[in-house]
Amino acid sequence: MRTTDVDADIDDQVAALLRQAEQRYTSGRRRLVAVLQTGDGPLTITQILDADRSLPQSSVYRNLTILEEVGAVTRIVTRDDFARYELAEHLTEHHHHLICSTCGDVTDFSLDPRAETGLDRALHRAADEVGFDIDTHRLDLLGTCASCSG
């Protein structure tokens, strides 16, 4: 889904984000972003390292932190002990996660626009009541994926 001709575009945007923060878009960071573009959902460090063996663990951690600060990447935490990373929403599209309780895998999905809008309105109504200023929302479904229920 993410392997379309917008990839080059994403690269440019990441480059821009880094430049604004006075950070370099080095080859290691490029390879990291490339791996993240690959996944159908957020990836764990292990998955990233497996996907590109040339990436050293510590650099991956460091660069993911920087890419997150810069706003190019989002860190996700599920119930298991592994943090997961994905490209930031403004580089892809707003989406949510299907988290399989059995295999632990995380995949993306979207809500139809009407439902998403309605949800957004309801959320703002609720947040306003307590003076909370919403930045974004996060919606995950926990359950069993198709392969695990088969």
Add this chain to the structure above:
Amino acid sequence: MRTTDVDADIDDQVAALLRQAEQRYTSGRRRLVAVLQTGDGPLTITQILDADRSLPQSSVYRNLTILEEVGAVTRIVTRDDFARYELAEHLTEHHHHLICSTCGDVTDFSLDPRAETGLDRALHRAADEVGFDIDTHRLDLLGTCASCSG
């Protein structure tokens, strides 16, 4: 909000859940549940230990694990590195979380029933498409809480 006369009721339900699993409801576990009833949102281990200094760390971890297995407690993970725990939804009510990006605190909130129902329907529609079997959903708002924006 949770400090009402349903507290005794919750205690009974937790006791029942433990009994079903052939687990004892010991004083340490009682104190732990008592602390969880205190919070306006999920608590970190540190918060729990601070709330009741007589609770040893390792027992808290162990008992939270057991209470989670039994279905009395839910483990939450936010973006920071601390796991948080709260009483299971069927002991309280379905609710969501306001996560402050500045101070890291988590508080509960609810959506109005109409919005919640609409959301649920939309979620099932989306999940059905990919053969995902929903157990529950998790909805968090990320942003700035009233005290931090002041």
Add this chain to the structure above:
DNA sequence: CTCAGTGCAAAGGATTTGCATGCCG
């Protein structure tokens, strides 16, 4: 009495950091 539960301290595992080296700008 017996066995699950407890508490201490030491181990485990994901993540972070120090430091010498290499490379981008």
Add this chain to the structure above:
DNA sequence: CGGCATGCAAATCCTTTGCACTGAG
């Protein structure tokens, strides 16, 4: 050239576990 980024290995920090002890039934 100068400083940021890198990579290795050692350190850190939340969490888990081993083991001897205690208390509930």
